[in-house]
Amino acid sequence: MFNSKLITGALAAVAMVGAAQARDQIEIVGSSTVFPFATTVAEQFGRTSKFKTPVIESTGSGGGMKLFCAGIGLEHPDITNASRRIKGKEFKKCQANGIDLTEVVIGFDGIVLANAKGAPQLELTLEQIYLATAKKVPDPNKPCQAAWCEPVKNPYQKWSEIDPSLPAKKIEILGPPPTSGTRDAFQELAMSGGSKAYPHMKKLKKTDKKMWKKLTRTVRDDGAWIDAGENDNLMVSKLVANPDAVGVFGYSFLDQNSDKIKGAVVNGTQPTFDNIAGGKYKISRSLYFYIKHAHVGTVPGIQEFVAEFTNEKAFGEEGYLVPKGLIPLPAADRDAQRKNSSSLTKLAL
Numbered sequence: 001m002f003n004s005k006l007i008t009g010a011l012a013a014v015a016m017v018g019a020a021q022a023r024d025q026i027e028i029v030g031s032s033t034v035f036p037f038a039t040t041v042a043e044q045f046g047r048t049s050k051f052k053t054p055v056i057e058s059t060g061s062g063g064g065m066k067l068f069c070a071g072i073g074l075e076h077p078d079i080t081n082a083s084r085r086i087k088g089k090e091f092k093k094c095q096a097n098g099i100d101l102t103e104v105v106i107g108f109d110g111i112v113l114a115n116a117k118g119a120p121q122l123e124l125t126l127e128q129i130y131l132a133t134a135k136k137v138p139d140p141n142k143p144c145q146a147a148w149c150e151p152v153k154n155p156y157q158k159w160s161e162i163d164p165s166l167p168a169k170k171i172e173i174l175g176p177p178p179t180s181g182t183r184d185a186f187q188e189l190a191m192s193g194g195s196k197a198y199p200h201m202k203k204l205k206k207t208d209k210k211m212w213k214k215l216t217r218t219v220r221d222d223g224a225w226i227d228a229g230e231n232d233n234l235m236v237s238k239l240v241a242n243p244d245a246v247g248v249f250g251y252s253f254l255d256q257n258s259d260k261i262k263g264a265v266v267n268g269t270q271p272t273f274d275n276i277a278g279g280k281y282k283i284s285r286s287l288y289f290y291i292k293h294a295h296v297g298t299v300p301g302i303q304e305f306v307a308e309f310t311n312e313k314a315f316g317e318e319g320y321l322v323p324k325g326l327i328p329l330p331a332a333d334r335d336a337q338r339k340n341s342s343s344l345t346k347l348a349l
Contacts, residue, residue, distance in 0.1 A: 023074045024300055026054035030064025030081030031181050032230040033109060033250035034287050037321050038081050041309045044320070049308070051301030054079075060230045061181030068290065069094040078295040078302055082288045083109065083181030083250065091349045100293040103347045104306065105337050106315050108327040110251035110276040110284040111186050113173075113264040119243040120167050122264035126282065129266070130194025131162045132171050133225055135218045144200045154220045174228040174235050175219065175248040185285040186248055187217035190266075193282065236261060251276060251284075252325025277327045287326075293344055303342070310338040 028038055035058040046053025059067065061082040068080035069090055086094075086103070094101060113129070115122060131137050136151035138144055159166035176183040195201040195216040205212040219225045228235045232253045239247045240260050247261070251271055254263050263271040267282055275281040289309070296302045308314060315321050317328050329337065339345075 025052045026079065026299055026301055026305055027077045028054055028056040028079040028081065028289075029059045029067050029077045030079075030289070031061045031083040031287070032058045032176075032232055033083040033182055033252065034081035034106070034289065036252060036256075036324055037106065037287070037326055038289070038309075040321060040324055041305070041314055044314070045301075045305050045308045049301065049304055051304060054301075054305060056081075058230050060177065060179035061184070062179040063230075065090040065093075068292065069097060069099060071097045072099060072292070072294040074295070074299065076292075078292050078299050079305075080290050082290065084184045084285060085288060086290060086347075086349075088349060091347070098294075101347050102291040102293065102341060102344045104289050104291065104310065104341045105329065105333070106287050106289065106309065106326065107321070107329055108276055108284055109287050109325070110271045110281050110327075111182060111189065111248065112251055112254045112271045112283070113246050113248055113266070114239065114254050114261045115246050115264070116239050116243040117260055117262055119262075121262065122166070122246065123268075124166075124264050124266055125197075126190055126194035126267060127197040128162050128166070128194070129190045130192075130197075130216065131156055132159065133173060133175075133191055133219055134195070134216060135220045136215055138198050138201070144198065146200070147203060148200055151215055154222065154224070157224070169244045171224040172242070172245045173225050173248060174238055174245055175225055177227040177229060180230060182248070182250055183219075186283065187219070189283045189285065191219075192216040250325070251327070255325040273327060290347075291341070291344065293346070296344065303344075306341045310334070310341050 035056060038056050042054040042056055045051065061084055064080040064082065065086060068077050070076055113122065113124065135154060137154050138149065139152045140155065156162050156171060158168055159171055160168040232249045235247045235249060236253060236257045239245055254261060254271065269275050269281050271281050276284045291302065291306060313319055315326060315328060316334060322328065
């Protein structure tokens with residue numbers, strides 16, 4: 001009898017070879033936060049190597065994972081960028097489609113809340129951020145005295161209603177869409193983090209973590225939160241045009257636009273390079289990209305591109321990505337990432 005799996009595998013290999021003849025550029029998708037770093041590396045790679053400059057599309061972390069994990073073959077991307085780690089369900093989708101992958105951590109980034117340069121300086125706590133952004137919040141008129149109190153629809157329309165020390169301005173937050181890793185990280189670190197100021201919410205995390213996540217990571221849908229898309233540069237322009245608005249995006253965009261916007265102080269800490277690198281700024285996360293093993297050796301230049309990205313001259317402390325806003329990993333971690341990526345260490349969750 002014929003082995004249908006072997007025949008299918010052989011046909012897939014033939015298809016890969018045929019497609020490779022038609023595509024000699026690396027294709028990368030994913031995070032808008034990692035996009036400027038990947039683009040800078042791609043341009044340097046195109047100038048200094050024998051390979052063509054990779055094509056990079058900003059789809060958001062979730063959108064990139066969907067494309068990346070859809071299958072093997074040159075109609076699918078070779079690398080995906082992410083501003084948060086691959087989720088379990090995404091990894092399972094990759095595995096179901098026969099995709100082995102390597103995870104590479106490139107550095108750190110902070111998530112900032114920023115407004116126009118001429119607007120009032122915002123000084124916020126994680127609790128206040130949670131109260132400004134969550135769809136449901138603890139009832140401000142009935143402090144919870146029990147083990148559990150049902151949250152209410154968010155009543156806060158102005159910042160000053162949350163705390164009199166905040167501006168008497170309408171809450172208007174331009175944030176990343178659901179496909180964004182920045183949004184995932186903001187929901188986890190800022191919103192869920194802020195909910196821990198309430199003992200009954202902390203207890204809920206222990207007794208019903210699924211419900212706790214749903215309540216603390218669902219953004220409001222009454223117009224106070226506005227999905228602004230994956231184009232962070234466009235968000236900066238909107239903040240300049242509307243001094244009352246606040247934007248949520250990665251530190252690198254604040255760093256690159258410091259002449260136009262300024263970051264909010266969070267829990268008494270400025271969103272600076274040193275504070276994020278030192279772990280003092282609480283809304284910070286790691287940045288990643290993922291390599292599809294089956295495409296290495298088929299699409300020319302993948303290993304060489306990865307080597308360029310993980311070279312000290314790129315993501316090191318004095319690397320050319322630092323002026324772009326990347327916050328480097330410690331030296332030992334950079335060495336580990338370089339080793340894992342060069343050997344294509346297979347990710348296992």
